[in-house]
Amino acid sequence: MHSAVFHCSWVLGAAFSADGSHVVTCSSDQTVRNWDLTTGASVQTLADSHSDQAWGVAFDPSGGRFCSVGDDRAIRVFEATVAGGE
Structure with a gap:
C-alpha cells in the first residue's frame, strides 16, 4: 500500500x-x-488544469485518456501518461 501527499488541498x-x-485524482x-x-x-x-476546484475525474475504458470536471464549468480531456516521470 502506498500513501502520498502531493495535492495542496482537499482531494475531491x-x-x-x-x-x-x-x-487519477483531482x-x-x-x-x-x-x-x-x-x-x-x-x-x-x-x-x-481548472480555474477553480476540480471536482471529478474518469478514465476512458482503454486507459489512454481521462477527463476532469470543475467548478469552472469545464470538462477537460487529457492523454494519460502511463510510464516515465512528471
Missing part, C-alpha cells in the same frame, strides 16, 4: 484505470494528478 475525486495500474487546489499504483509515484501533474 479519484478514478482507477480499468487495469487497476493507475489512479483537488480543490485546481490540479489533476495521474498516479502509478505500482510505484506510488505521480507520473503526470496537470497544474492549474
